[in-house]
Amino acid sequence: MSEQQSQQPELHSNGASGKEYRNGDTPRPRARAAGPVKGFSPRFAQIVGWGYHVPEKIITNFDLEQIVDTQDEWIRSRTGIEERHVAASPAETTATLGIQAARAALEVADIPPSKVDLIICATSSPEHIFPSTASIIQDGLGAVNAGAFDLSAACSGFVYGLSMARGHILAGDAEYVLVIGAETLSRIVDWTDRATCVLFGDGAGAVLMAASDVPGGVTASVLGSDGSGADLLTVPAGGSAMPTSLETVSSGGHYIKMDGTAVFRFATRVMAEATRQVLDRAGLSVDDVDLVIPHQANVRIIQNSVLKQLKIPGEKVFVNLQKYGNTSTASIPIALCEAIEAGKIQPGNNLVFVGFGAGLTWAACAIKWSVPVSRPETTWWRNTQRQAVYQAAAARSMWKRAIRRVYSQFPAESRWGGRKEEGEVG
Numbered sequence: 234m235s236e237q238q239s240q241q242p243e244l245h246s247n248g249a250s251g252k253e254y255r256n257g258d259t260p261r262p263r264a265r266a267a268g269p270v271k272g273f274s275p276r277f278a279q280i281v282g283w284g285y286h287v288p289e290k291i292i293t294n295f296d297l298e299q300i301v302d303t304q305d306e307w308i309r310s311r312t313g314i315e316e317r318h319v320a321a322s323p324a325e326t327t328a329t330l331g332i333q334a335a336r337a338a339l340e341v342a343d344i345p346p347s348k349v350d351l352i353i354c355a356t357s358s359p360e361h362i363f364p365s366t367a368s369i370i371q372d373g374l375g376a377v378n379a380g381a382f383d384l385s386a387a388c389s390g391f392v393y394g395l396s397m398a399r400g401h402i403l404a405g406d407a408e409y410v411l412v413i414g415a416e417t418l419s420r421i422v423d424w425t426d427r428a429t430c431v432l433f434g435d436g437a438g439a440v441l442m443a444a445s446d447v448p449g450g451v452t453a454s455v456l457g458s459d460g461s462g463a464d465l466l467t468v469p470a471g472g473s474a475m476p477t478s479l480e481t482v483s484s485g486g487h488y489i490k491m492d493g494t495a496v497f498r499f500a501t502r503v504m505a506e507a508t509r510q511v512l513d514r515a516g517l518s519v520d521d522v523d524l525v526i527p528h529q530a531n532v533r534i535i536q537n538s539v540l541k542q543l544k545i546p547g548e549k550v551f552v553n554l555q556k557y558g559n560t561s562t563a564s565i566p567i568a569l570c571e572a573i574e575a576g577k578i579q580p581g582n583n584l585v586f587v588g589f590g591a592g593l594t595w596a597a598c599a600i601k602w603s604v605p606v607s608r609p610e611t612t613w614w615r616n617t618q619r620q621a622v623y624q625a626a627a628a629r630s631m632w633k634r635a636i637r638r639v640y641s642q643f644p645a646e647s648r649w650g651g652r653k654e655e656g657e658v659g
């Protein structure tokens with residue numbers, strides 16, 4: 234056990250260990266003593282469910298040749314990307330992709346949405362400035378006992394989210410946390426700018442993290458930021474610094490702007506450094522690593538950082554960006570799911586997730602994978618039950634909206650039994 238783990242507070246635990254708990258019975262630390270307390274086992278934050286969802290529509294490099302002045306050969310050789318999925322239907326949004334990915338993760342873990350305590354949605358292309366995409370996902374899942382918030386750390390956001398989820402679980406504040414990376418970057422990409430539109434894609438990935446007394450899970454994390462590079466990768470308009478106006482819209486201020494060369498240099502340096510740091514924190518060496526899942530932005534960044542600088546062999550680094558492009562916060566969880574499908578992850582493996590992005594930000598997590606990777610047998614009855622849960626969630630949401638609409642028709646006096654709300658005049 235690493236030094237970090239042995240210093241964790243001693244807690245009641247259940248979650249992924251299989252024991253049931255009722256919401257509201259979230260266990261609290263009994264003691265924050267340095268040594269083990271008799272009768273209590275340490276607590277760990279395990280990934281127990283995973284899933285992803287990408288839109289059906291695929292845009293290949295050849296399709297892009299029809300849109301901007303680019304060539305398949307250029308994109309392939311400079312980035313490694315061959316195609317990307319794009320949310321072509323207006324009904325596909327960041328939240329709908331996130332909901333699908335989250336449902337898949339809950340299905341793998343065989344946990345109902347009502348047991349989720351917290352939903353963290355990392356995204357660079359949220360549904361709105363507010364409310365949070367996470368709240369919309371919470372409603373879509375029917376996760377009625379969950380808190381929900383968005384996390385803005387650009388492409389590093391999913392790994393930031395894992396670190397936050399681990400903190401909540403180890404503190405005893407949550408048993409189950411959904412961490413989602415979801416994007417519809419195609420909606421904020423300038424399709425006339427060949428320097429950026431060839432790079433990005435849409436999709437969502439999710440993991441369910443659970444409290445467990447099985448040693449392992451997310452064992453260490455490193456988070457970093459250098460805001461002096463804020464202008465290197467940005468959507469300049471639409472916020473407080475540059476509010477939306479006719480001018481910001483006509484000048485393309487709401488699209489992604491990037492200094493690709495500067496971001497490339499930063500990413501190559503920071504990916505290797507963050508991986509080294511997180512391994513150090515987890516008490517591991519580079520040789521102990523079974524698989525690195527890096528942010529899938531550019532295969533040359535991966536080659537120049539984890540492969541060349543850390544001398545990690547190619548077969549220990551998972552790459553799937555040729556199929557999806559850079560899906561920002563979704564890239565690592567989508568790659569995790571595909572690595573599992575490809576049989577690249579087994580219980581006992583040491584994994585590193587490492588990302589970088591706008592901010593500038595970077596983040597890495599060390600994970601001791603400790604749960605079976607086989608998907609549970611699912612019966613038609615279980616599937617029917619799940620569908621019923623989601624239909625009930627949709628019905629509940631519609632009902633609440635309808636009640637609010639009806640309620641808002643009544644004058645304030647009758648709503649409040651004749652009493653005026655504080656601050657209400659007239």
Ligand code: COA
Nearest residue numbers: 303304307311388427428431493494496497530531589590
């Ligand atoms: N198709 C064809 N030519 C293109 C092109 C495209 N899509 N985009 C740029 N070019 C041209 C440039 O105009 C330039 O032409 P010039 O030499 O006549 O001026 C030439 O290709 C080289 O451009 P350059 O920017 O130096 O290429 P590069 O090798 O640095 O690759 C990136 C550009 C964007 C692929 C690379 O810098 C990169 O991946 N940066 C990191 C971006 C990233 O990961 N962002 C997300 C972070 S989360």
